Amino acid sequence: MANALVTSQVVTNEVLRIAHNSSAFLGNMNSDYKDSWEKELKPGQKVSARAPVQFTHRTGETANVQDVTERSTDVTLQPLLGLDFAVGSTELATSIGGDGKVSKAFKERYLKPAGLKLAAILDYNLGNILKNGAHQIVGTPGTPPATFADLLQAGVPLDRMSVPRDGMRMAAIEPGANATIVAGLAGLFNNKEVLGEQYKTGIIKTGAGLDIAMSQNVPSHTVGPLGGAPVVNGAGQGITNAGATDNPYAATTNLVTNGWTAAAALRLNQGDTFTLAGVFSVNPETKQSTGVLQSFLVTAAVSSDAGGNATITCSPAIIAGGAYQNVTARPNAGAALTVTSGAANTTYTQNMVWHRDAITFVSPKQELPGGMDMAYQASMADEGGVSLRFVRGYDITNNKFVSRFDILWGAAVTLPNFAVRRTN
Numbered sequence: 001m002a003n004a005l006v007t008s009q010v011v012t013n014e015v016l017r018i019a020h021n022s023s024a025f026l027g028n029m030n031s032d033y034k035d036s037w038e039k040e041l042k043p044g045q046k047v048s049a050r051a052p053v054q055f056t057h058r059t060g061e062t063a064n065v066q067d068v069t070e071r072s073t074d075v076t077l078q079p080l081l082g083l084d085f086a087v088g089s090t091e092l093a094t095s096i097g098g099d100g101k102v103s104k105a106f107k108e109r110y111l112k113p114a115g116l117k118l119a120a121i122l123d124y125n126l127g128n129i130l131k132n133g134a135h136q137i138v139g140t141p142g143t144p145p146a147t148f149a150d151l152l153q154a155g156v157p158l159d160r161m162s163v164p165r166d167g168m169r170m171a172a173i174e175p176g177a178n179a180t181i182v183a184g185l186a187g188l189f190n191n192k193e194v195l196g197e198q199y200k201t202g203i204i205k206t207g208a209g210l211d212i213a214m215s216q217n218v219p220s221h222t223v224g225p226l227g228g229a230p231v232v233n234g235a236g237q238g239i240t241n242a243g244a245t246d247n248p249y250a251a252t253t254n255l256v257t258n259g260w261t262a263a264a265a266l267r268l269n270q271g272d273t274f275t276l277a278g279v280f281s282v283n284p285e286t287k288q289s290t291g292v293l294q295s296f297l298v299t300a301a302v303s304s305d306a307g308g309n310a311t312i313t314c315s316p317a318i319i320a321g322g323a324y325q326n327v328t329a330r331p332n333a334g335a336a337l338t339v340t341s342g343a344a345n346t347t348y349t350q351n352m353v354w355h356r357d358a359i360t361f362v363s364p365k366q367e368l369p370g371g372m373d374m375a376y377q378a379s380m381a382d383e384g385g386v387s388l389r390f391v392r393g394y395d396i397t398n399n400k401f402v403s404r405f406d407i408l409w410g411a412a413v414t415l416p417n418f419a420v421r422r423t424n
Helices: 002-021 089-094 104-131 148-160 175-185 192-201
Strands: 046-051 071-076 081-086 136-138 169-173 210-214 220-222 228-232 253-260 265-268 273-276 280-282 289-293 296-298 302-304 310-315 337-339 347-355 359-362 374-379 387-395 400-407 410-413 419-423
Touching (some): 046 410, 104 359, 148 175, 148 289, 302 310
Antiparallel strands (some): 081 400, 220 347, 347 419, 374 387
8 A cells, every 4th residue: 555655646746746837827826825724625615715904094193993804705616627537557556666756658648638637627717717806907909918018018907006016926828929929028128048038938937027927728708799878877876985794805886777779688798897987996005096997897797678777797896985995986877888898799818917816726625535546635835725636446347447636626806906807
């Protein structure tokens, strides 16, 4: 059994390493709450990620004591992500050397494809979760980022929201944009080693205050059918001041609108973004207007009725005062709604820019079954906090050894202001 333990440990760690090294999103997320989800959990269960407390300030000598209410966001565990294959006992045993190293042939034939597949699926899912939680959007839909200035522009919304420049800002861009930007950076002054690495790999590594990864798994978004000239139907919608029972990071506003084309039909898709006339974002610390219209995210598909009326569930919640104020004012009746995610029924690539604290990732340990000839679980902070289980058992009916890999995971956007979509 000692040899089986060593073999299964080496296999698990190798697949985990390959998956991490092939990922743009995995490892670039907050997994600091790891201690709270070390216990064994099951798909569908929820764990909580704390959100930062915000305060109001005072001017003058009289104290204004505030109650401290910590808020959290639920992270729901997804169905198991897994991969299974059958490998002969002798081949597996002889592929792991006495020095604990995996043979090159075994790694290339089995472990590398397994790691790449797990990485691609997990990365794709994480990218979509980030996209569907990010309400800030920059760029002209249909025009890919092509210059150094485009990269800088993607970071501007983060600066407006006082997101730290602490070396934890990330970007994932699609291959075409990567190629164009690398070519555009060739004539600029850069560190010789950085330029050499970009020339050798054809991939941007660091620039514009971002750690940058080229990824084939950046999400896409299809804009809804739209139609009409929608406006806000009724003044005073939103929250004047987030109360003690509200969670401003997870809250949404049900915005009543009209003016859509008079027909009962789908108008907006989940993930569409829009602005409202006269509703500007504010700096989260000073609460002063940024001079930029607040961007809102559609969190569920929206259909109009036969009269052109529609209620939009949007994020962030419209909060016009207090410690969690995020807009200059609630929208006036008749304020125009402008869709910013692109043209109707058109699909756009969504390059993502984010700070690691924008999204929280959890991957609890799983139960190791008994009666197996191999079973091991690795949970490595250096590999993005992901926990991978490897189990091998004998299929007596088909005379095969069946190997399976399982990842139990969940992710949620916990700080929406810390993420930006740079549309293509």
